[in-house]
């Protein structure tokens with residue numbers, strides 16, 4: 001069984017939008033109340049409350065707060081989010097970091113509610129609409145069928161738009177392809193280079209989208225804090241961000257689809273994206289969104305029954321396929337081995353090395 005998330009656009013009416021905003025607002029209020037309770041317990045009594053402590057009192061808390069979040073399981077999910085926040089906090093403390101104490105969330109930033117078991121508070125009706133408890137039946141654009149068992153439903157607000165995410169379970173399809181493997185190197189000038197020499201370029205829209213983003217960012221900076229004009233400018237900026245995200249995601253999906261259709265085994269670099277993004281490669285790495293792409297590639301591969309292997313990329317930019325060291329600085333884009341005479345583009349050689357490393361791992 002594979003888990004994946006299917007996302008559909010929602011088209012609520014004016015009244016439904018108000019009701020949705022209200023549900024999110026109530027969830028946010030509950031979130032903050034639960035957070036407050038944990039802070040107080042910790043601060044004044046030195047007690048660390050658990051999810052179960054809070055869930056056991058949920059009925060009372062809801063009554064006490066006049067909580068208007070319609071669905072009970074949805075309220076439990078809010079407590080689970082608080083729990084997750086605190087667990088992450090304590091984990092960081094334990095690692096010796098000094099994280100900020102979990103903070104209250106603003107009503108404007110609390111952007112989703114989750115119904116943890118499908119059918120309880122959220123369900124697709126035979127008329128094709130999505131029923132949400134406390135809101136009603138919302139028009140949903142089912143642009144592709146959901147042919148799997150739905151586990152959870154999350155309703156999201158993004159830049160004034162609404163969508164529903166269904167997490168589903170699917171059975172992986174049997175693999176009928178011939179065995180063929182490929183190594184992929186994250187390109188510096190291009191998006192990626194394959195071990196067969198194919199160069200996948202970054203999409204051309206990227207520069208334009210970035211220019212647009214900068215304009216939107218400057219507009220926000222010019223508007224007065226708290227003004228109506230600023231709120232509007234922020235919404236436009238969010239929309240510009242969303243556009244970039246969507247276009248990038250589409251590009252990633254397309255590349256991933258082509259790869260899993262052709263190859264049964266795919267070797268990729270096991271990149272420490274977080275570490276890399278901080279360093280000198282920052283721009284190209286975050287731009288290309290390599291981490292997001294790998295996630296999509298893994299999901300698609302799991303669906304298609306092909307395998308993605310991560311290999312340790314250590315040295316793949318400094319050695320030759322023959323094993324001889326060929327030191328290169330970042331600006332040196334061509335690989336020329338004095339030992340075996342191999343002369344190829346730098347990223348192509350890296351992709352070949354990744355494939356080689358992968359093959360040795362598999363066998």
Ligand SMILES: [Zn+2]
Pocket residue numbers: 320321322323324337338339340341342
């Ligand atoms: Zn060589």
